[in-house]
Amino acid sequence: MKAIRFHEFGGPEVLVHEEVPTPRPARGEALVKVHAVGVNPPDWYARTGFATIPADMRPTLPLPHIPGTDVSGVVVEGAGEWQEGDEVYALIRFPPAPGGPGGRAYAEYVTVPADQLARKPRSLDHVRAAAVPMAGLTAYQYAVDHVRPASGRTVLVNGAAGGVGHFAAQLAKDQGNEVIAVASGRHAGFLRGLGVDRFIDYTREALPAGLADVVIDTVGGDAMDDLLDVVRPGGTFAAVFPIGRLSPERAAERGVSIVSAQVRSSGRQLGELAELIDAGRLVVGVDSVLPLARARQAHERAARGHLQGKIVLEV
Numbered sequence: 001m002k003a004i005r006f007h008e009f010g011g012p013e014v015l016v017h018e019e020v021p022t023p024r025p026a027r028g029e030a031l032v033k034v035h036a037v038g039v040n041p042p043d044w045y046a047r048t049g050f051a052t053i054p055a056d057m058r059p060t061l062p063l064p065h066i067p068g069t070d071v072s073g074v075v076v077e078g079a080g081e082w083q084e085g086d087e088v089y090a091l092i093r094f095p096p097a098p099g100g101p102g103g104r105a106y107a108e109y110v111t112v113p114a115d116q117l118a119r120k121p122r123s124l125d126h127v128r129a130a131a132v133p134m135a136g137l138t139a140y141q142y143a144v145d146h147v148r149p150a151s152g153r154t155v156l157v158n159g160a161a162g163g164v165g166h167f168a169a170q171l172a173k174d175q176g177n178e179v180i181a182v183a184s185g186r187h188a189g190f191l192r193g194l195g196v197d198r199f200i201d202y203t204r205e206a207l208p209a210g211l212a213d214v215v216i217d218t219v220g221g222d223a224m225d226d227l228l229d230v231v232r233p234g235g236t237f238a239a240v241f242p243i244g245r246l247s248p249e250r251a252a253e254r255g256v257s258i259v260s261a262q263v264r265s266s267g268r269q270l271g272e273l274a275e276l277i278d279a280g281r282l283v284v285g286v287d288s289v290l291p292l293a294r295a296r297q298a299h300e301r302a303a304r305g306h307l308q309g310k311i312v313l314e315v
Contacts, residue, residue, distance in 0.1 A: 003107035004295040007064040009049030012299035017292070020066070023104070025111040031077035032088060032112050035126035037105050038070030039298050039311040040134045040163070041241075042094070046102075047299065053243065059098065068105030069094045071112070072120055072129035073315075080114030087120040088112075089274075091133035091265045106295055108315055118270035121277040128284045131310035135163030136273050136282075138240060138263040142216060143171040146261050147238050149214045151176030156212035156230060159219040160196070161187035163310045164240055166285045168216045169196050174281050180212060190308050194283060220244045231256045285309025 001022045006014040025031045045051075046067050050058040072089040075082050082088065090112050092103035104110055120129045149155050155172040159165040160181035173179045173195050181191040185201040192199055200207065209229045213236070217227055220241030228247070231237050233255040239246060242260040251258050276282040287307040290298045292315045302311055 001108040002292070003066050003104075004068075004292060005064045005066050005106075006047055009047065009051075009063075012044075012047070012296045012303070014047060015296045015299065017295070020107070022109050023107075023111045025077055025079065028079055028115075029111045029113050030075050030079040030082045030088075030117060032071060032073040032090075032110055032117075033076050034071050034073040034105065034108055034110055034315045036072045036130035036315060037068050037292065037313040038130045038133060038135070039068075039295075039302060039313060040070060041302075042069065042134075043067040043106075044299050044302060059096070062099075065102070066104040066106055067102075068092075068107075069103030070130055070133040071103075071105045071110055072124075072126040073110075075117075076109070082114055082117055087126075088117045089120045089129045089133060089270060090117045090267065091137055091263070091270065092116060094134065094265050095262055106292065106313065108292075113265075114267075116265040116267045118267045118274055121274040123278045123280075124284060127289055127312050127314055128286055130312050131163070131284050131286050132273060132277070133270060134263060135310060136167050136284075137266060137269055138164045139167035139171055140269055140273055141261065141263055141266075142168065142238055142240065142259075143175065144269075146259050147214060147216070147236055149175060149177055149236075152178075153213040154178045154180065154211070155214045155216065156180040156182060156207075158182045158202075158215065158217045158227060160191055161285075161306075161308050162218055163285075163307065165216075165218045166191070166194060166309055167282065168218065168240075170194055170282050172214075172216070173197075174276070177214075182207065184306060186306065187308055190285065214238065216240065225250060228254060228256055287311050289314055291315075
């Protein structure tokens, strides 16, 4: 089969489209013919050898490596409840087990643990379905498992046009909250179309203190500490990407709780997301679509930032 691998760490130029052996599923795994692959930050973190992560937190990654975790495709060898011909999607083996194979999704075929598969949303083609797993599950797990903002709260989503952000904004609205979306001005129409109550262009407008009960920050970096002031006393700051400047002492002084958790594979929750999508309660944003062989260009596009939804590779 054809796959994208890197044999050394570095920039997008290390991604190579080449022939590799087709994987064989282990017990409890299905073999899926991949139709589309979602592109996520962990893909380029791995490609760089996790250079943006503090050295004491960096996982060991054997080379060569096939990146990727998000797929939509068709089962060709079944396992568990899944049979040949089933249209499925998945977040594969995330977080990866130490020394394990990881997702290996940038390929024509991939093995997937049966319990991490879910039926593809009926209303989506494979390209849009592949844009859901990691970003959608991240937002869903914050909304349902970690933060659960009560109806009637004010929820601010920073980086609201991105993969996680556009799902988080919609889920907060679906839970009955007032939603403030923060992004650059070019995304105003997209976010208003998702039903947010207020849009703030961070390049033109400062965020006032005490604006929201819950802040969901999908950006990270040194601005996180300043965002603590935006949370009302007794509120919650959800740090989706918690690497940067964030002071627990400053949060405690303001009576703000900090919540941070890593997304985890879940076929069950992907099934719940599919129900929301098919009911028209969740829109999937796709920034751009490229063929698998152009994964290098997809990573270059991601590095430029300001995405509106997800980048997807079509296989």
